[in-house]
Amino acid sequence: MKHFMFTVSFFITALCLYAYGKPSSRIIGGEVARTGQFRFAAAIHVQTSDSRFFCGGALTGNQWIITSGYCVHNAELFTIQLGSNTLEGDDPNRETVATSTYYLHPDFNPDTLDNDIAVIELRLPVMLNGYIQPIFVSTLNYLNNTDAISLGFGQISDGDPELSNELRYIDTTTLSNQECRLYYGSQITDSMICAAGNYNEGTCIGDTGGPLIITGGRNSLLIGVASFISGNGCESTDPSGYTRIYQYADWIHNITGRYGY
Template identity: 50%
Template sequence: MVKFGAFLICAVLLGAAPTQSTAVFRGGRIIGGEIARAGQFPFAAAIYKNTADGTYFCTGTIIMDDFILTSGQCVDGAILFSILIGTNNLNANEGTRLSTDTYFQHPGYNPETLENDLGIIKTRLPITFTDYIQPVNFLADFRLPDGSSVFTLGWGQTSDEESGLVNALNYVVVVSLTLEDCMLTYGSQVTDNMVCVEGNYNQGTCRGDLGSPLIQYGSRGVTYLVGVSSFISSNGCESTDPSGFTRISPYRDWIRNITSNN
């Protein structure tokens, strides 16, 4: 795995066993979560990325009928994507496979500090929406208040001992922290464009949850995308250290520009 100070990128290389010297993981699983119901999170996308050195897994969010939002890390170095939507089960013969047209990495993305850690993937054909395939309702135009209850989800590891992906989509309820509380763990690497969350005991994201959405529910079940999973602690998924996300609100103009002009 690659460590940046106290940061640990939470992606997993498919088919590769984790070692002490390998710090980058593509794939993983929600720690302390519950299995999602069919159609509970119809905006969730499982992303398989081919690069020059292997195939990696991460998660994304359907934001329009031809765009999926994920992390900048998830699109970095990509040659080809295969995306699965409309199912919670990675191994089931169901859901819809998408081919892609191109991708966009935020121009300010910094792989060392994980600043501006956002990417957008454009699908080759428009997505057909169903009860099990829907875009997230809104990109948050507000700063998530400290102490907010939010959801995150993914197919990542459920413990530090278990490597590789899980078949079923898991989710967990977590609480957003103040910037100062996040900096107690990660120091000055944390910026105001990031938000940290923590759950009860050790609940949160793990390797493989890279790019996963951070969701706040509004009235009548409306979903707001408030963050995208970016990093976990180098102390491990079960360390009780908070998980880190890129905030959405500072990047709405960039997202709107990409989706409107491509």
């Protein structure tokens, strides 16, 4: 039976690379995002007492970032980039902010990745514009066979340990938890959702905390937060795992004061 590669494994790899000035990873496959296509996308540089690593996230409101619980666990400082589809290089649309305030779900389990969700609070609200806009948090349960998009700056192959400088995205389809258990067994709980792209497209190291979204009409909806990949590697055909966001809409609302659709 196939198994989780827990996010902590991602971090060990990412920390070693980051220490040498090369942040880690990118989405496997997919396309490079257009300027302003995903205006809620957040690039999060995390610092703990003895290490640094990279995560993704999604802006909700003008002062809150939704990400993975593992991305804030024992964190001391976040440096967050918004408004840009690149991590480095000149971009007048890039806004860089720092904060140390976060809210980790009280039932987060670092061993099983159950309730793998957190909210980061920015010190001040960011100015919303044509390149920075929040995403709505879904309050509906999207089941299997829902078309969704996953995005991030993570690794594009198992053999390339560097972060993508460009935001990438892939088209995915959500699976039923029953089908996902064929890959991961009873470790899959109701708080999780799996999604698979074409062949081996999916998330990789550095994509943890990034958004799984659906689009339609005028607004995108956040339905998942990237949480885990298979121990068979990023380039395997195993589905990627996410935290199922609708179950946490009330918890997010209690912190941020915002509901989605």
